[in-house]
Amino acid sequence: MFCNQCEQTAKGTGCTTIGVCGKNEAVAGLEDLLTHAVQGLSLVASAGRKVGVTDNAVDRFTCEAIFSCLTNVDFDPSRFEALIRKTVTLRDGLKAKVTAAGGTIDTTAPAATFTPADSLSGLEAQGAALNFINTLDANADLQSLKQITMYGLRGLAAYTDHAAILGKEDDTVYAYIHEAMSDLTRKDLGLDQLVALALKCGEVNLKAMELLDAGNTGTYGHPVPTPVPLGHIPGKCILVTGHDLKDLAMLLEQTKGKGINIYTHGEMLPCHGYPELKKYPHFYGHFGTAWQNQHKEMPEFPGAILFTTNCIQKPLDSYKANVFTTGLVGWPEVTHIGENKDFSPVINRALALPGFSDTLDKDSVLVGFARNTVLGVADKVIAAVKAKAIRHFFLVGGCDGAKPGRNYYTEIVEQIPADCMILTLACGKFRFFDKKLGDIGGIPRLLDVGQCNDAYSAIQIAVALAGAFECGVNDLPLSLVLSWYEQKAVVILLTLLNLGIQNIRIGPSLPAFITPNVLDVLVKNFSIKPVTTPAEDLKAILG
Ligand code: FS2
Ligand code: SF4
Incomplete structure (x- = not known):
């Protein structure tokens, strides 16, 4: 196996025997084979678009299949087998429609004619034989750019899937995904074309995230400032993790x-x-912190646990019987709640478990500072900047992870001066989410914009502030200090770069799949910077 798509990749170069995430050789091969098969489906879907043939079921499925290969989503070989077989069935069905409509399908790429083996072990062998990731291109820099786009596509497919679940879709997004998956099979694209393909992934992702924002806020309303207890109260309980609001809404309804x-x-x-x-x-409170602490925290939870999306780790025996997956998440031998979303097994498990017997009074944290809330106090914020009560804005956001170097994000938040505001989003916030950082003129200094899925909201806040100050986003007193772990972060970074955002600081380490030459392109064009130390970075930012 070879996989280096996430930040915790072994030795900072690549997982070759077993993934640090727990992915084994068989699953790694099946993911590669699925990606290869989806490329075949996308080649046909792209040819279809040229003659007016589209198929929404194909588009939706394509995103589900690509999202399944994102870090910490699916570890279940049997689910990958079903996905691979369905990919080929859809491809062949669509081929017939495209041919009937007068379309021409290029069958020179092996993906277009791939035939799956009859057995799961046969599929695993086919996946291993591909050596997929290492052979995207013979040239190391082009290989690097193809990986950036491939991983960006995984993030884009995830956001497109999240939005589609809430009824928000746009064919331009699907068209790009098929086109890019097809283009990644080509060996004739040069550096400039592949840079353009990667940036286009970021551009299209802004649309996908806008759709997701519309889905979330259109269905559940705009978030409002809300204190969330970090303790517990007596009673049976269910813990919900992942990112899916609709799963949570359905569970809340079913547990009424x-x-x-x-x-x-x-x-x-x-x-x-x-x-x-x-x-x-x-719907009571919040338990635990970020994904990488689940082995420590989940054994302590006295109820059922539902995983709706990334990031699942191997459930330990001490709590495995309490774990349920749904959506695209999978772990072998863990009960999966299917498309009917009947959460009875989760509810029954919660009722059979002891639940909390006591009350734990702990602090609460404030959430709900998405674009609508923040822009609702824009006048106050602008006046505070003009009066020099607010010196600078920091967006400290992104993924969390296990590396000790991630203390950087705790320390920088602690060291940011009291006249600066801090916006945050995604699971990296758990490094500092419960710190009491005070307020500036009644506005809390630490504003939680939401999930990584809410990056669109943060972008809209920056764009609106730039409009109010009649300047570009790069001219605002705003610095982005980002942490990455998986491929949603890759595509958000591509979106920010495509918007022309400069001077982004990124850590805790740079992706293994970026070559020195490609990094050079990013530094030259976008002044992207690896994080150094909190003190040095603050000195550079604030002068
Ligand atoms: Fe955090 Fe994990 Fe949100 Fe990422 S819960 S690192 O995949 O999606 O962010
Ligand atoms: Fe390794 Fe990350 Fe790939 Fe898992 S997803 S195998 S940890 S690089």
Whole structure:
């Protein structure tokens, strides 16, 4: 196996025997084979678009299949087998329609004619034989750019899938995904073309994130400032982790009046700010911190645990029987809640478990500072900047992870001077989310914009501030200090670069799949910077 798509990749170069995430050789091969098969489907879908043939089921499925290969989503070989077989069935069905409409399908790429083996072990062998990631291109820099786009596509497919679940779709997004998956099979694209393909991924992702924002706010309302208890109350309980608001909403509905309290974990924390979710009296509080702490925290939770999206780690025996997956998440031998979203097994498990017997009074944290709330106090913010009460804005956001170097993000937040505001989003916030950082003129200094899925909201805040100050986003007193771990972060970075945002600081380490020459392109064009130390970076930013 070879995989280097995430920040915790082995030795900073690549996982070759087993993934640091727990992905084994078989699953790595199946992911590669699925990606290869989807490229074949995309080649046909792209040819179809040229003659007016589209198929929404194909588009939706393509995103699900690509999202399944994102870090910490699916570890279940049997789910990958089903995805691979369905990819080929859809490809062949679409081929017939495209040919009938007079379309021409280029069958020179092996992906277009790939035939899956009859057995799971045969598929695993086919996946291993591909050596997929290492052979995207013979030239190291072009290989690097293709990997950037491939991983960007995984993030883009995830956001497109999240939005589609809430009924928000746009064919331009699907068209790009098919086109880019097809283009990645080509060996004739040069550096400039591949840079353009990667930046286009960022451009299209802005649309996907706008759709997701519209889906979330259109369905559940605009988040409002809401204190979320970090303690617990007596009663049966279910912990919901991942990112999916609709799964949470359906679970809240199905647990009404059952005496079960619902707690969020990880990236689900911002859900407490949505009016249509917070209206449930049994939607109580937040338990635990970021994804990488689940082995420490989940054994302590006395109820059922539902994983709705990334990031799942191998469930330990001490709590495995309490774990359920849904959506695209999969772990072998863990009960999966299918498309009917009947959460009865989760509810029954919660009722069978002891639940909390006592009350734990702990601090609460404030969520709900997405674009609508922040822009609602824009006048106050602008006046505070003009009066020099606010010197600078920092966006400290992105993924969390296990590396000790991630203390950088805690320390920089601690060291940011008291006359600066800090916006945050995604699970990296758990490094500092419960710090009491005070306020400036009644506005909290630490504003939680939401999940990584809410990056669109942060971009809209920056764009609106730039409009108010009649300058570009790069001229604002705003610095982005980002942490990355998986491929949603890759595509958000591509979106920011495509918007022309300069001077982004990124850490805790640079991606293994970026070559020195490609890094040079990023530095020259976007002044992207690896993080150094909090003190040095603050000195450089604030002067
Ligand atoms: Fe955090 Fe994990 Fe949000 Fe990423 S919960 S690192 O995949 O999606 O961010
Ligand atoms: Fe390694 Fe990350 Fe790939 Fe898992 S997803 S195999 S940890 S590089």
